[in-house]
């Protein structure tokens with residue numbers, strides 16, 4: 597069963613399209629990463645799924661229920677952490693969590709509430725009214741709030757934006773734990789490294805369209821070159837013959853030879869060519885470009901909100 601199925605979703609603001617006929621599905625149990633540069637249409641998509649932005653055209657189904665026709669039902673199946681911090685200013689964390697489970701028509705479950713409070717590190721702040729919490733604490737509260745009714749699909753729109761490293765790690769551990777217990781996860785993040793580590797599959801949006809959607813490993817492998825760096829016993833006078841297809845280059849006065857294994861190329865054949873070359877190799881190192889390079893290749897964009905982000 598698909599946790600989420602989006603079909604031909606379209607939205608424009610003042611005549612300018614933000615999401616252009618988007619279709620994709622997320623099977624139950626998956627951690628799916630939706631990536632894309634600023635303005636790609638990720639939040640608009642999530643907001644249409646969550647029912648807070650009206651769908652222009654198309655359909656959204658959660659666990660087989662249409663989110664427009666069966667709004668009350670789908671609302672209970674989804675837990676959404678929006679990008680903007682939205683809190684109940686003058687309630688304490690505990691009061692707000694109690695109220696929210698009532699809002700979803702779910703019976704208050706103190707054991708579950710306490711588990712969320714503890715796992716999200718909210719216990720020391722329980723009695724504080726929300727307006728007095730730090731930004732990181734507010735975000736933790738939003739995550740607890742999104743989970744209070746035990747949704748089957750948790751949607752996190754940039755949950756780690758502006759939060760410290762400790763919370764980020766703790767949060768992802770918790771998300772993994774929730775996923776292992778059966779919650780499907782849809783997340784957006786600008787931290788490509790996080791997406792690479794967390795997600796089973798990644799979809800990349802650009803200008804309102806999905807320009808790639810693949811298992812994370814395949815996406816990285818398919819679009820990235822692998823480099824083989826060889827430290828040689830004797831410096832090379834020139835480029836060795838028979839290795840032209842690997843775009844060889846030399847570094848460090850000829851003592852380091854760099855070969856590039858093209859996308860889809862065979863490492864075995866490259867190594868055979870290397871053996872035939874008779875080079876005297878002292879050491880070697882390989883590296884592979886990660887999601888960041890893949891993302892830049894696909895969208896033609898470099899840089900981002902910070903050095904390692906989209």
Ligand SMILES: Nc1ncnc2c1ncn2[C@@H]1O[C@H](COP(=O)(O)OP(=O)(O)OP(=O)(O)O)[C@@H](O)[C@H]1O
Pocket residue numbers: 609610613614632633634635636637638639640641679
């Ligand atoms: N309420 C709105 N009114 C007008 N335009 C909007 C509105 N919400 C989004 N847009 C526009 O729609 C486009 C897509 O924005 P969206 O926020 O969905 O992108 P995003 O991929 O989530 O970007 P970011 O990574 O910056 O959050 C942008 O051009 C944005 O300016």
